[in-house]
Amino acid sequence: MIETPSNSHSWFEWIQLIATICVPVAIGVFTIIQNQSQSEQQRNNLKIAAENRLKDIEIADYNRGKDRWLADDQQKENILVDYQNFLANLLEKHGMTLNGTSTARFVARFRTLIALNQLNSARRSFLIRSLYEAQLISFRTIQTNNTMTEFESVDTPRSIVDLSSANLSGLSLGINEDDNDECPRECIPGVRIDALVLSQTQLKNAFFRKLYFQGALFVKSIMDSVDFRCAYLNGTNDYLTFANSLLIHAKFHKACAQDVSFQSVNLYKAQMHGMVCRHCIFRCAQINHADLHDVFFYREDVNKDKLHDEYENINFTETSLIGATFDHLSLRGTLFIGTNLSRIRIINCVFSRDSVQYAAATFEKSTLINATIENSSFDYVHFIDSNLSGAKIFMSNFTHASMKNIDLTGATLEMCNFSSTNLAGCIMTNANIHLSYFVDSDLTGCQGITDVQLAQAKSIAGAILPNGSKISSI
DSSP states (O other): OOOOOOOOOOHHHHHHHHHHHHHHHHHHHHHHHHHHHHHHHHHHHHHHHHHHHHHHHHHHHHHHHHHHHHHHHHHHHHHHHHHHHHHHHHHHHHOTTGGGOHHHHHHHHHHHHHHHHHSOHHHHHHHHHHHHHTTSSBOOOOEETTEEOOOSOTTSOOSSSOOTTOBOTTOBOSOOOTTTTOOOSSOOOOEEEEEEEOTTOBOTTOBOTTEEEEEEEOTTOBOTTOBOTTOEEEOSSSOEEOTTOBOTTOBOTTOEEESOBOTTOBOTTOBOTTOEEESOBOTTOBOTTOBOTTOEEEOOOSSTTOOBOOOTTOBOTTOBOTTOEEESBBOTTOBOTTOBOTTOEEESOBOSOOSSSOOOOBOTTOBOTTOEEESOBOTTOBOTTOBOTTOEEESOBOTTOBOTTOBOTTOEEESOBOTTOBOTTOBOTTOBOTTOBOTTOBOTTOBSOOHHHHHHSSBOTTOBOTTSOBOOOO
16 A cells, blocks of 8 residues: 655654744844944944043143143243343332433333233233332322422323333222122221322223222223222322223222312213212213212312312213212203103202303203202203102202203292293192292193192292193283
């Protein structure tokens, strides 16, 4: 009997077949995984190597930068030492005043300017201190019969070594303390600096905090961001002037100034809050967008009727004068456009025009809420669109003033003169006009005026009332 071959396969044969197929696949998968792992490891190694190279480069750059800084610092130190040796030899040869020798003074100026231009701020400060201690950058007064005489010109440096055009940015002569903005309540002199001459120099970011200046010339200097916080500036016996200097962003917080000239300076955005200024000059100064909170500008004189006429033509546009005090000053031609004068005290001041030189002051769109005004003259002054609500005004003149749309809500206007004044569109709700004159004044369209108020006035003869009717001038 013939047997037919079976088509079925044993389990063993199937296992062999599967193994034959899987082994190469497993090997392939393993190979792929291994290659990927090796590639990842290689990438990590390359990344680590790159990071290490970057760190090495950074360290090398830092070391090179440090070496360059040390070399530069050493070079500056050598420049300072060389300059000191030069100056010592020059003084030894020509004396402490250089014997009036023009050649020696020229050489001293030339070498000084070069050194100052090459040094950093710390060494500049040291050099300037050295020159000051040697009295080489101080002006000297001339006395005749024990009376101080004027200089030929304060614009001319009076020092032995002329520093005009010198770069003194970052100069630091002041007192640097941890209490930063703390100042004594009274004007107390600090470390004294006498008759310093730094006219026509660049003094950006210079630091003079808490110093006591007894005379100084800062004429036509660039002094942006200079720091005179808590300084005492005394020009009573010697000239102390900043005339024609740039003082943009300057800091005079709680500084005390006496007989100091700020004529024609630019104090744009200056910080002057709490500054006390006695007998100072600010004629033609630009003090716009500045902070003058609680400043005290005043004059004292035996003659109580005498005014200090050195505040004309100032520009106080958009400046803050909250809580300020003006006492016995003339401010003719001064601009207070958009100025905040809330709580200001104005005592015995003149804002009226004169017939010779100055126009009247302007208070257009300004705020004088709760202001106190006494014995002052505002004839022909512009107060258009200003706010004097709550103001207390006594014995002051406003004749011919332009006060259209002014807000006098709750104001006290006692014994004042508003004759021939344009008050059209004003607001006088609850205002007290006791014994004030409104002769020939224009009150057209004014709000809040009552018959009771009008009865308080000293005279309203010739005035145009809010309803347009006119009072008889008889």
